[in-house]
Amino acid sequence: MHNILVINAGSSSIKYQLIDCVTGQRRTSGLVERIGEANGRVQHEVPGEAFVWETPIADHSAAFRQMVHGFAKAGTPLAELDVAAVGHRVVQGGSEFHGPTLITDEVAEQILALGELAPLHNPANYSAIVAARETFPDVPHVAVFDTAFHQTMPEAAYSYAIDKNAAEKYGVRRYGFHGISHQVVSQRAAALLDRPVSELKQIILHLGNGASACAIDGGRSVDTSMGMTPLAGLVMGTRSGDIDPGALLHLMRAGLDVDAVDRLLNKESGLLGLAGSNDMRDIRAGVAAGDEAAMLAFEVTIRRLKHYIGAYLALLGGADTIVFTAGVGENHVPLRAAACAGLEWFGIEIDAERNAAPSSAARVISSDSSRVTVLVVPTDEEAEIARQTLEVVAG
Structure with missing residues (x-):
């Protein structure tokens, strides 16, 4: 069976x-x-x-x-x-x-x-x-x-700088999400390179309607962009990602109640809030047509991506791989190129032809001279759930 x-x-x-x-x-x-x-x-x-x-x-x-x-x-x-x-x-x-x-x-x-x-x-x-x-x-x-993979984060990574008693009482800490995807993609990237995952420093970018970045050292999550909830971090389809907590207090003092702020940040922000659509394909078409709102949404998305790539390069002390995955990460050629543009100083060089080549397979898109191997690796959360489930029932 x-x-x-x-x-x-x-x-x-x-x-x-x-x-x-x-x-x-x-x-x-x-x-x-x-x-x-x-x-x-x-x-x-x-x-x-x-x-x-x-x-x-x-x-x-x-x-x-x-x-x-x-x-x-x-x-x-x-x-x-x-x-x-x-x-x-x-x-x-x-x-x-x-x-x-x-x-x-x-x-x-x-x-x-x-x-x-x-x-x-x-x-x-x-x-x-x-x-x-x-x-x-x-x-x-x-x-x-989804949170289990991130349980390996050190205390300094998952702790917020608030009163520790309040944090413990209310469970306020970074949990991280998309862990099933980050785990399977990091393993598949290692297999593609024919190297043990335990030897690699990896930055995984799971980019879809929900989006998160993860720093993985030797197959273990050491930091991730999502926080106590899936709202933090990268720009997403309808979610804001990182925002000054003081802005939320300002909105509430201005008359928005908790439910209104929740709705604003989770359902009316991100790409939708900036450009009127939560679909990156619409944003891509808008950029090509010179639509200013779409261009701004794309630029904000790229800046946030570079912010986390740079942070995780510093945290890991360099990286062996940067991996794009999920619907946007696997299919958006200009986004991958823009996210890596200007990072040549870190040894990150995209090969334009490899990046643009149509394929649904796991593949390398960096140049032969790039010190960091940049890959596209399709995620498969269902296969990983099945694998882990069988592992439990098989003893």
């Missing part, structure tokens, strides 16, 4: 994949969305065929029933697929969880309690866990945490 069902749940959606851990093959993938709405939508895909339908989906339990129906509809009932375990992506593991963890009732309740630190994510993760355990009561369930 080597099939792992991977679940990535949000408040109104569940993404899922069935992965054969021996071959790495995706046997099935799907999406249940608009949970809680009368016009719920399900898309269930098998190689060469897709099944799509709409139906009311009241909650996560109903969503799982629709997922099971999708497998049956495709002629591959889950009961016949030898599912060894269910792996759940959980965003916030706090300080409690340092690696993949077998889910018990107690663990599930801890995940829900950590919703205070990730109110947009953990409650949804918990709801999906409850529903999945009801649907699949006879197989083990494993939580794989």
Whole structure:
């Protein structure tokens, strides 16, 4: 039994994949969305065929029933697929969880309690866990945490300079996110270079609608741009990234309440706030057309990227690799070129032809003379969740 069902749940959606851990093959993938709405939508895909339908989906339990129906509809009932375990992506593991963890009732309740630190994510993760355990009561369930990879950060990296008693009482510290992606991408970059990950100093740039940078020394996270929440750090699709905390106090004194500030920073900022779209493809088209708002959004994004690249070069004492990953990092040629432009003094040189060459494979895009190897490495969080899940259930 080597099939792992991977679940990535949000408040109104569940993404899922069935992965054969021996071959790495995706046997099935799907999406249940608009949970809680009368016009719920399900898309269930098998190689060469897709099944799509709409139906009311009241909650996560109903969503799982629709997922099971999708497998049956495709002629591959889950009961016949030898599912060894269910792996759940959980965003916030706090300080409690340092690696993949077998889910018990107690663990599930801890995940829900950590919703205070990730109110947009953990409650949804918990709801999906409850529903999945009801649907699949006879197989083990494993939580794989986005924060776990960053538990190796030293205290000086995760501590904020506030009163230590307040920090401990309220759990205020840097946790970091995208850890599943940073971990698998750093390992795949090392494999591409045919070098042990334990020998490498790496800067990973996970750039999508959510974005983060990570400094990795010998396969261990030593710093990352996201903080107590996924709001800090780089410019994102709708999230501001770094901002002076005093600006938030100013906004609240000016009359915005906590919910309004939360909405502003998480849903109305970033590329959307600067240029009216959270899609980097629209920003790229706007830059090409000379749109001033798009040009500003792109420049702010690049400056923030360079800020973290420079900081992590200093922190690591140089780097062996800089790796671009996720949707924007893997596909935006001008962004990669702009992020590395002017860094030749640090031994970072992009090869323009390699950078522009169309490819979906992991590849080197730096010049032969570059002291730092710059790569594009596709992320695969689902495969890493499946791997870690199998590791737990196999003992």
